[in-house]
Amino acid sequence: MVEAGGRRFEAMIEAFLPPVFAVFFSMALFGAFVALAGVDPIEVYRLMATGAFGSWFSVQNTLQRAAPLLLTALCTALPAQMGMVVIGGEGALVAGGLAAVASGLALSGLGLPVLLVQFAMALAAMAAGGAVICFAGMLRQMRGVNETISSLLLTYIVIAVFKQIVEGVMRDPASLNKPATRALPDSLMLGMLPGTDVHVGLLFGLLFCLFGYVLIYHTTFGFAARVVGGNPRAARLAGLPVGRLVLIVTALGGAAGGLAGMVEVAAIQGRASAALIAGYGFSGILVAFLARQNPLAVIPVAFLLGGIAASGGLLQRRLGLPDATVLVLQGILFVTLLASETLTGRFHLRRPTAEVKEA
């Protein structure tokens, strides 16, 4: 048993060696890039460390920025278990944010307990976000439409409908120059984690990631989903309900994205407006891929990217680097990481040939 556990641990380490290698390799590449731009790379990394983790303020800044990414990453990572590449997290987030505000406003006058209303808001948001991504899953299942392209097109469409509603029927006439819905009552706003400046949405993200991990790796449902991801034809032959699995998993991914929208309105914006379209959904794609679609690995990766985002301002202000510097670093990381997939299975803590001989 101990030996088996040790092997499993080693296998996990081996699985994570390529991405770790990729991170260091991209740091070297990015260092060379900023050096070419005439900036000292050591100084860049020192500032990034300060901006991301250098003080209690910086740590909280990082955590705040990581919070929505935990959820939007799941919007890509969960469907990825079934071999699907979904990039509609932004659409799910926006739909979720609008649903949360609509339900919050509708229920706020009825004298219901705050927790119940907040719960209803979260449910509405998850249903809305789930519907968007589930639709992409349905199109894939029923019409064979590629989900990567349909989820992106759906995002563009959802954003257009969102703006039409927020600046049309749901517009608060008092929101003069920044068109928005009416504000949620203060009582419905999510609070902060005790002793910090970080809202409880962070907790939602962590819990959802844990839930995703358990679901995927420790239930028969998750096992079935992964079988479909590995080989859909074999899964169908084995009698697995492939269509239903696709619908449920895409809906769950979308629900995570929708919940991110609820957190954004109920912890930060207080109302729905175009400010909701801030690119968290797109950053989530990057997080999911860097985490190799593992819901548990999403957590550290979201913190890493939250930290990069938190330190971006400092690079602009201290070194005069453009805001796109962070995008370049993210791009290099993303490309290098995918390329490192080719190394999977080539890192071994023990020499495989020697093992074969021993066995």
Added chain:
Amino acid sequence: MSHDFQLSRRSLLMGMVAGSAGMLAQSVPFGRALAASGLTVGFIYVGPRDDYGYNQAHAQGAAALKSLPGIKVTEEENVAETIAVEKTMESMINLDGAKLIFPTSFGYFDPFVLKMARKYPDVTFMHCGGLWKPGLPANAHSYFGYIDEAEYLSGIVAAHVSKKKKLGFVAAKPIPQVLRNINSFTLGARSVDPAITTQVIFTGDWSLPVKEAEATNSLADQGVDVFTCHVDSPKVVIETAEHRGAFTCGYHASQATLAPKGYLTGAEWNWEKVYAGFIADILAGKTLPGLIRGGLKEGTVRTSPYGAAVPAAARSQADAVKAKFEPGDFVIYKGPIKDNKGQTVIAGGVSQGQTDIALESMNYLVEGVVGSVA
């Protein structure tokens, strides 16, 4: 201090209300302490600071401060109206030691600037948008300019130049600030020739280059021959109109170099002057009011120098009206004014001066504008 930053009576009153209400007032020793040790000023822009438009106008204001002794300017661009701006402000305060911050986008104010102003009462926030109300933190100042005065003058010039009597306005969204510019531009034009119409196209967002170019071309196809716009970067509209052989009036900053043939004049911000005035006041230890607004009279806004295509009659008429704006006794919104659906929005005999709060929630297009706010 001879800077002539005059304040409207209303904003002065509001400042006094706040003071007497016992709000956290700007502490006086603050200014003296700063003069000795130097002042770090943070500027936050919502887009790229060289966009030939909104952000560039602010960045030019920031650049004017850099040359002042003892002032250190720190800038961040492309900061979204989310937690990002809150954290940028806080980072400027905590890591850069900024004591004065200019969050220059309208959408930063509520809730982000307000939250930070409550958390850091010893930091001064100068927000661009004119959103401060009595009861809000006194260190969360908000300023804006009556740029529609300059739009009115642009309208006069446009009316003289237009042969087809059709003006075009490419706008982002039907919000009060934008509607006021469209209406003032149109009223200015119709003061010259009541037969003139202004056709409006809303693109839906602040920066959509292809859509803006399409809107300009569509309007040109409908016979529009003088264009202006209210989007973040007027570059595309001005260049496309120039290409179609039409005339243009600029916005935010001067786009004269982009349209050497057709550029007539434009409504520009004059943040260089305004920001230098703020700094001087703060260093002198003066208390700034919460809400600060100004127009041509205060030098908050200005017009671009006339282009070669502007005839003498247009120059003299626009200059004459400008001369009335400068002492502050010209009223654009003087009743009776009808909207473009035929309803009276300002009754005869009623005159809404620039500081009138009713104008801040404008939700109509005046008679002569083709388009709708819905």
Added chain:
Amino acid sequence: MESDALGWWGVPLAVIAGAIRVSTPFFFVSLGECVTERSGRINLGLEGTLVMGAMSGYGTACLSGSPWLGILAAGCAGGLFGILHALLCSLPRVNDIALGIALMLFGTGLAFFLGKPFIQPKAPGLPSIDLGWWSSLPQVRSALEVNVLFLAGIAAAPLLAWGFRNSRWGMIVRMVGDSSDAARAMGYSPDRVRLLATAFGGFMAGVGGSFLSLYYPGAWSESLSSGQGITAVALVIFARWNPLGCFWASLLFGGAGALGPALQSVGVTEGYYLFNAAPYMLTLLILILSSSSRRRLAGAPAELSVTR
């Protein structure tokens, strides 16, 4: 009243004119991607390539004073991105869809980073060709004022269609796309063919990007592309990997994009956000209608991952 206002007739005219003005980037991206996908790979990174092409084309034109050099530079930058995609994809276990998303991010980021100094300066634009000289209507003349890239796009579509059917190269590309094993048996390296096909796709996307910055709307800015690159990839699927289909799909898409502003210019002002989303709705609708879960899409390369 005014003899030269077209009123409602302006709407179809504006849609046609818009189709001509707006569709050129779609031509180039979709024709290039058509070749890439026929070889059995999909490159979703063309959005980043397009933005990179727009920036490098504008920057080169600024520095050299020649828009033609700009187009060339844009194409080369795009080709390099194509080569990067192809090389990394030829490694085992590297997924072409995911890598495309990564290159989208990288290309956009790099273009924004390097493009900062070029937001302000004015580059010499591409000249236009006046095909509307016969008309007395200024609107028609303006609509028919076309760019040489538009004509090149029109010429490229039938040329590619012919090439796929009749040339040796066309056959090799199609064979690699339908069965890499068969191609290998015939002595062709699928990786090398795909490298060339993806580099060509990147080159075309780069040129398409330079059209945006050098001709219409004709300036470099960070909000220049609103997803033209990625939607062009979707166009290829609903054009069924047929270059002539790509051509018509691009025109349709450009025209749909012009509908919103055109309707507003005649006074239809309700729901402009929805009109602005019309091209995306149209694409999705056609994708839904033209796909099926039971059979593979007609004309789909068998090796292509998106249709599997």
